[in-house]
Amino acid sequence: MTDKQIDTSTGANSTLPPVTLPADFKGQVKFAVPTDEDMNALATLRSASEPWKARGEAQGESLEALTKLRPFISVAKLGGAVVGYVTIERDGPVPGAAYMRNIVVKQELRQKGMGAVVLEQGLTLARDMNRKTLALRVDPANSPAVSFYRKAGFTTVATVVSKKSGKLRLLMSREL
Numbered sequence: 001m002t003d004k005q006i007d008t009s010t011g012a013n014s015t016l017p018p019v020t021l022p023a024d025f026k027g028q029v030k031f032a033v034p035t036d037e038d039m040n041a042l043a044t045l046r047s048a049s050e051p052w053k054a055r056g057e058a059q060g061e062s063l064e065a066l067t068k069l070r071p072f073i074s075v076a077k078l079g080g081a082v083v084g085y086v087t088i089e090r091d092g093p094v095p096g097a098a099y100m101r102n103i104v105v106k107q108e109l110r111q112k113g114m115g116a117v118v119l120e121q122g123l124t125l126a127r128d129m130n131r132k133t134l135a136l137r138v139d140p141a142n143s144p145a146v147s148f149y150r151k152a153g154f155t156t157v158a159t160v161v162s163k164k165s166g167k168l169r170l171l172m173s174r175e176l
């Protein structure tokens with residue numbers, strides 16, 4: 001196997017991570033609603049990712065939170081393995097705008113363009129909901145995420161205080 005290939009021998013097990021990305025991976029990422037097995041993989045992914053990792057969110061707590069979000073989850077898979085997910089809700093903090101609550105890419109696959117592919121799916125889902133705007137909230141200290149959103153055309157529309165933590169969050173949005 002070369003560096004450019006993905007090990008698809010583990011494709012049937014969505015909890016096993018792919019190791020490297022094929023050069024033409026963008027057209028090969030498939031999106032689906034999560035299976036029960038995917039839900040566990042997504043909870044593992046979320047609890048190991050910022051901002052939840054720094055908050056000490058355990059895998060079980062991630063699973064509980066994701067179970068509530070399950071109707072809004074789109075799972076990204078490559079060669080049958082989970083590589084990320086996005087959640088899109090029709091309503092959120094900005095009236096009339098769809099809401100992206102989570103977007104996560106597997107740690108070892110970040111900064112290779114996978115986030116942009118997963119975001120594109122999020123934008124498509126929001127458009128399918130007949131929305132013209134997509135909103136999100138982000139911790140200003142989460143600089144990779146803030147840079148990612150800015151690069152994707154999101155701008156800050158307000159600074160809000162999180163009801164849960166009392167901390168400041170940027171409310172960002174972009175047209176669809």
Ligand SMILES: CC(C)(COP(=O)(O)OP(=O)(O)OC[C@H]1O[C@@H](n2cnc3c(N)ncnc32)[C@H](O)[C@@H]1OP(=O)(O)O)[C@@H](O)C(=O)NCCC(=O)NCCS
Binds near residue numbers: 110117144
């Ligand atoms: C945010 C996240 C989804 C981005 O995924 P990704 O696969 O790394 O994103 P991409 O490779 O498609 O990056 C697209 C652009 O975003 C910006 N970007 C992404 N990661 C960055 C980083 N760590 N630092 C600076 N800019 C970054 C860059 O401008 C990049 O474009 P470039 O490659 O031309 O420089 C990923 O970092 C992640 O899963 N983070 C943990 C979860 C999280 O914080 N989610 C957001 C809050 S819910």
